[in-house]
Amino acid sequence: MRTRIALLCATFCGQLYAAAPPGPSGEGDLATWLLPQLERETGIRVYGVIDAGYSRNDTSKTSERDGGLTNLPVAGYADEKFELAFVNLFIEKVLNAPYLTRITPLPGPQPTDYSLGFNLGLLYGRDGQFSRTVGWDEHWGVNEPGATDADYSRRNRQKYYSFPDLFGTAYLPVGTGISVMAGIFGPGIGYEIPPNIRLARNAFATKTYAFVSEPATVSGVVLGSRLFSGSSGVLGAELGVVQGWNNLRDNNDQQSLLGAVRWRTNDMQTWVDYEFILGDEQNKDFSDVQAPTARLISPDGQFKQQHSLNAWHAFDERWSAGAEVVYGKQDGDGKSSTIDIVTGPGFDGAHWWGANTSISYKYQDDLTFSVRAEHFNDPQGFAIFPVSLAHGSFNSLTVGLRYEASRNLSIRPELRYDRFNGRETDHPFGNGRDRDQTTATVEALLYF
Template identity: 60%
Template sequence: MHNIKVKTLGAVLAAFATLNTHAAESPETGEGSLFRSMFGDTLEKDYGITVSGLFDVAYTRNNRSTQAERQEGLSNLPLVGFSDEGLEWGSLHLFVDKALKGDMIPRITPLPGPTPTEASFGFTFEINYGRNAQFARTYGWDMHWDVNSPGDDDPAKAKRDKQKFLAVPNIAATAYLPYGPGITAMAGVFGPALGYEIPPNIRAARNPFASKTYAFVSEPGTVGGVQLGTRLYNGDAGILGVELGVVQGWDNLRDNNDGKSLVGAVRWRTADMQTWIDYEFILGDEQNDSFSDVQAPTSRLVSPDGQFKQQHSLNGWHRFDSNWSMGAEVVYGHQAGDGKASTIDIINGPGFDGAHWWGANAVLTYQQRPDLSYSVRAEHFADPDGFILLPVSTARGNFNAVTAGLRYDLNKYISLRPEVRYDVFDGNADDYPFGAGRDRTQLTGLVEALVYF
């Protein structure tokens, strides 16, 4: 379901090609092949504009749902990534991008090399159609497009019908200006790239599994606003970049309170780009001012007063050698609440007095050869107030998960990612997040096909 929260793309395609464990060894790939076969390569060669597509589909089953439950959608919850059992059309993406010629890729990374002396302008555009587009939408933008009816106002019907949605989670202009150390800018609707996992599942993405972490669910999917960045240092000690932006809020282009939010990051890389550490954050009031405009589930509070929300992620990656690499993340978040009767949680009622959550996860990957890798991931995520994982779960307690799988590039167009995942919940005695409220554990098997064109 929460592949749902599409957080990125655009120039990330170029960035991860630099950072990925097997980028330098990768054979020819199929991205953009359909467009080039139909229209030639003039657009890319002359203007630097790339057009590519990705179809993400999977078959899943778990050991907890009943046959009747499997006929409807979301029977894998709170597993995130692919939440319908059986064959699920997760997402069909179209990407159109013009990368910047600068020393920093917005939202992703500072780059090595000399500081460019000429201005550069670009853009990023992504359209997503499928089950996972339901929660990739942005309030005040694509949330209530006609194509998304009736499920946009009736989630229960969307669940029963396994309705597909249309979203445009990235539509932004970018620029590089050669002033001082160089300034990059992004303006529009875009994924903030907050957290270790950054979908969609492009070939070079740093998430090796189809299913996502609970930390991923806790992080914002899109933002609308402006973000600036600059590379502060580039030398033998590494590469350091910073970013800061002002946005409307979580998944929000139509501000529903009087305050904006700040997003930002500090990004450090070794000079050889084989190790990186990111600290990323979003801060700001996230309550709905009135019941006339409730942007749930992203913002589940209604209050006439500001209620401050914050999310922090410290994440990193290291390549040990040509075969082994590891990534990890620690997240912390807090939603303030003043406890007044006028501060209402749409789930638990008046008098909301705050909530917090935190988690840690790590993934280890063995790259046997350029077309075959194996990965294992472990996660602990604590949501004692049952607050941040809505709509995936409102269970109060600790989620633990272990996932093992592989990735095999069948050819330049198709990659297969089978995985096995085991989830365990420990928490409030009344809460059973798996099996439609009956169980505290779940074993899930999944086979994903990624089709690049």
Template identity: 60%
Template sequence: MYNIKIKTLGAAFVALAILDCYAVEAPARGEGMLFRELFGDTLERDYGITVSNMLDIGYTRNNRSTHDERNDGMSNMPITGFSDEGLELGGLHLFVDRPLQGVVVPRMTPLPGPKPEQFDIGFTFEAFYGRNAQFGRTFGWDMNWNMNEDDNDKARRDKKRFLAIPNFAATAYVPYGPGFNLMAGVFGPALGYEIPPNIRIARNPFASKTYAFVSEPGTVSGVLAGTRLLDGDPGILGLELGVVQGWYNLRDNNDNKSVLGALRWRTPDMNTWIDYEFIVGNEQNDSVSDVQAPVSRLIADSGQLKQQHSLNGWHNFNARWSMGAEVVYGHQAGDGKLSTVDVVTGPAFDGAHWWGANAVLTYQYRQDLSFSVRGEHFSDPDGFILFPTSTSGGDFNALTAGLRWDVNGNLTLRPELRYDWFDAREHDRPYGNGRDRTQLTAMVEALFYF
């Protein structure tokens, strides 16, 4: 069994921590560099369309897996972000966007300042190829493309890479009333503190993700509208509401819609923000011949309401210190009938709930170097919401420490150490392929922006 040499890894972190403290200017960002070199800047200058790429790769080890398990893949599970040990291509991303002039940045934030008075149209597109694309696919869209079809066990053994298009949506700004931003298509709902992917402005200081991140939907399809309710001394308040097909779904198989929404508040100086986000709707499969697992575990002949809520925020204390935090709660209804079947536990499903809290503290040592520590508690007593990464019933806990070093405008390094422990309701052991209740994991992530 592979054991991490903690002292050696600790020494590496200390060595980076004692780098010279002289001020260093933030490097110029490299996003879009390749496209501009090949085709010039006409598209962006004349039409406002940006094209950029990101390569997300990592190397990981944990102290619980065997040699054979590491070779088969996903031996870091239930940790998400980089699930395989060794070198992993998390994703090669292509982004093509025409951002809008408007009163909100859809799924992110309301904006201060005067309301634009002109109509505007745009779009957002993201495609990515790699191991993490397996968890970014959408039913009725890219889930069952030929290159994506494979049974889960074979994909794990072969460490198969997938292709996903999690964002493919049209956008528009309408200047009527307070002004409205509209979005229609397939898109990430940005529900929760962390959001995929690891773009530079994302709230993701670590290579690994929280359990709360796993519990939240990664893609939806439908329509979303946003507006600004306040812009003044009390702060900036934005509202978003949408109707979508459900979790990871373009072709919903229960003929019900879900409601997606958010209320977002910012201080006038944008140094503090608080978001409340939710998604609510029936998520059961109506037919045994069309089971959209693992996203939806239930088969039922009547509606089974599923809901997820996130209250998250961030505060910038000063030029050095900042902190983000999140509280999540979710519930899956179950009527207990014999016809209501959980594909994991069987008939007579009578409901499940989960909740969690996490916080991250960041110290900005230099403009190009920051250190962060994160703590999390996530309770999934029914072993429901983390499926398929885990079906263990109990409380997951994690402590993570790491840094972000922007080496230059194109390369960012994010090494981390993470310790997880599990308090079981009964006998479950989620780590080491069902053998252990603790795990120490080391990761080094490289992000290439070009």
């Protein structure tokens, strides 16, 4: 069990992608101090992270910075000045299985015993605004009035409670072994995926536009299995049925398919993932408009798809790199009854694509330097709504470092430049004034 958990961390987080902490990680220190026997006797692990930082850009006005979201469409740290991004608490029991759904197939012998697990992830902070699920935590009373009044939320920098992970898992030693996940969870689509655990493969405080274009949560059932394990590596696949994007109460009577194919080398120093979500994503009438989760209203199905091909490789103990290509499409039949809440009747479709890559160099055990470049093309201004409605392409370059100050504290400063090219009337930065922006952010991650 301990070996599999170690392999899980190595793969899911990309242990060479970020600097290794000087000594064991501090995640779980508080629970170990309070309940020293819990993990050893039950296999249940309790740990958490506090993500907070300070950010400024060169486009917003002084009067605007008291409100929130002035860095948009740059995501991850959308507010200027101090932001409590989140306090995230996790309670989990990891499966003893050759395939960990949403994450990875694992090398090694196949377990012959059944296994049960679960994961609870609770979040509080500004990021809770974007990690809520329709029909679940979107309109909890503690999230009002901002959950209903977006402008109030922005002006007052309202913090939100969300519960983005609430699922059970099981391993069935049938055939090559079947792993089952059921509940509410992050879909695991894309190169950058939350949460910011200690060894997460997210090297920067801010996120890519590709990250914004992908679903934050789903609810349903997903099955995964390791299909092959040999000298060339391990191959696994997963497939599930979910209630659409960020949704527990889908209102169009059609579910979506979620799936992935994942390959790893046996030493876990190279991986390649292809992930997708497919299904109708429209509000079927005006009685239950789930905006901004679904931007279309139509009595007919309007098919939406998102695909991500991403990979990571450690060249040696110092150098590593990751990359992603994304493609998405929202169908539209052009009928007058198919209404875009932004552009009106007659929506006839949208598509988007992007590519991003990052390179990291571990200068010493507690210090890693990284650079990331991205191109994201959204010609109809559809993919990253409501973050932006700009029609065109975004290009960004981010440089930063990660310093492991202690087993419980990481510091990540970064400098990011974004430029937009597209429709002449669109100025996505500076509250509608500018077409480029430089953003400086210093993030602190406190693990407990």
